[in-house]
Amino acid sequence: MTAQFNEVVHAPNRLQICAFLNSTDRAEFSVIRDMLDVADSVTSKHLRVLEQAGYVRLLKPSGLGRVRTWVELTAAGRQAYLGHIAALRALIE
Known part of the structure; x- marks a missing residue:
């Protein structure tokens, strides 16, 4: 995994969606809507x-x-999300 900012993932609502889906296999639309x-x-x-x-x-x-x-979340989505998080962590450090 490469630490790289991802413009698609970066938007706050999309970042929340990716973070939520990264912690589960799948989620129903209404659960995501309510979370946001x-x-x-x-x-x-x-x-x-x-x-x-x-x-x-x-x-x-x-x-x-x-x-x-x-x-x-697809494998590509998980990789994009984790890469974006790694880039954010590198920026903070």
């Missing part, structure tokens, strides 16, 4: 940016009842 304390549209916008960068994967498993959107 923002509207659905704001959450969707940030997830779309992360998805387009290849940093998260959105899953909508079909089954009984309401379709829920699940989000998971």
Whole structure:
């Protein structure tokens, strides 16, 4: 892993999303929205940016009842997040 600032990850809401997903396998959209304390549209916008960068994967498993959107951090997303955190730590030191 290379310590490198990442503009995609750096935005505060996206950084929070990556930090949260780094600590779990996946999370439901509504949990992420509530954690950020923002509207659905704001959450969707940030997830779309992360998805387009290849940093998260959105899953909508079909089954009984309401379709829920699940989000998971990809290997590339984990690497980008950890590299960004390493760059921030190097800056602080």
